[in-house]
Amino acid sequence: MRALIPHRAKPAAKAPTRRRRRISLWKAATWLAVLAPWALIGGLTAGIVWVVWSEGGPDSFAARVKSEALLASLRLGFEIDQVWVKNLHRSDRGDVLAAVGAVRGEPILEFDPKAARARLLELPWIKDAVVARTLPRQIHVDLTERVPVALWQLEHRLTVIDADGDVVPGIAADGFGRLPILVGKGANDEVRALMALVGETPEIARRMTAAVFVAERRWTIRIDDRIDLRLPADAPGAALARLVAIDREQDLFGRDIVAIDLRLNDRLIVRMAPGAADAPTAAAGRPS
Numbered sequence: 001m002r003a004l005i006p007h008r009a010k011p012a013a014k015a016p017t018r019r020r021r022r023i024s025l026w027k028a029a030t031w032l033a034v035l036a037p038w039a040l041i042g043g044l045t046a047g048i049v050w051v052v053w054s055e056g057g058p059d060s061f062a063a064r065v066k067s068e069a070l071l072a073s074l075r076l077g078f079e080i081d082q083v084w085v086k087n088l089h090r091s092d093r094g095d096v097l098a099a100v101g102a103v104r105g106e107p108i109l110e111f112d113p114k115a116a117r118a119r120l121l122e123l124p125w126i127k128d129a130v131v132a133r134t135l136p137r138q139i140h141v142d143l144t145e146r147v148p149v150a151l152w153q154l155e156h157r158l159t160v161i162d163a164d165g166d167v168v169p170g171i172a173a174d175g176f177g178r179l180p181i182l183v184g185k186g187a188n189d190e191v192r193a194l195m196a197l198v199g200e201t202p203e204i205a206r207r208m209t210a211a212v213f214v215a216e217r218r219w220t221i222r223i224d225d226r227i228d229l230r231l232p233a234d235a236p237g238a239a240l241a242r243l244v245a246i247d248r249e250q251d252l253f254g255r256d257i258v259a260i261d262l263r264l265n266d267r268l269i270v271r272m273a274p275g276a277a278d279a280p281t282a283a284a285g286r287p288s
Contacts, residue, residue, distance in 0.1 A: 081137035090125040184213035228259040
């Protein structure tokens with residue numbers, strides 16, 4: 001006879017433990033932390049795009065943002081109140097201020113120093129300029145003006161040149177009659193060297209009225225507007241020093257002389273004015 005085996009029911013599934021719940025919640029939180037920033041960025045991007053296009057496009061939106069920012073800066077006191085200009089000597093003050101273009105009461109953050117400097121460099125006497133904003137209310141301008149040192153004659157036309165030999169544009173030579181006149185091609189490029197040369201002999205520097213750049217290699221200097229000093233191409237400074245030494249002993253420049261040739265190392269060749277007395281003998285040789 002078969003024994004009866006009692007039927008055992010399948011055990012019911014166990015409920016999730018607290019640990020499993022915590023793991024599931026942690027995973028959900030992790031995914032949320034990863035996705036939330038991207039969702040926020042996407043929402044902000046969509047919002048910005050909508051605002052930009054609703055305001056008339058990127059340019060219009062940027063202009064509005066800039067305008068609002070400048071108005072905010074004005075409320076905080078960032079406005080142009082004073083313009084300080086240093087080293088203004090020859091330029092017209094009104095022209096300088098107009099070139100700077102700073103308007104009192106306007107936002108200082110909107111002022112463009114680079115553009116102001118570019119406008120200043122277009123003025124005839126301005127060689128360089130430094131333009132800076134000093135927040136919250138001041139504009140500072142430091143000028144470097146050209147220094148006129150001579151008049152340059154080329155093809156019967158006179159122009160004013162500065163210490164670097166650059167022509168000062170738009171400035172008439174009429175008001176600079178006391179400056180020495182330089183004549184010849186390339187004379188302007190050698191003006192700094194010429195001024196240094198005569199600067200070694202102040203007696204010549206203060207009496208020089210003109211100078212001719214001969215064959216683009218040597219100078220003939222006119223002093224007192226009547227005596228031509230023909231200098232050598234090599235060692236012209238030594239020649240001038242020798243001439244000045246003789247003049248101190250013999251008062252050479254006080255004689256009726258029209259030209260002195262210094263191109264020979266061992267002598268001076270003196271040319272007298274027509275009808276003048278003979279040249280002083282000491283002028284024909286080396287000083288004792």
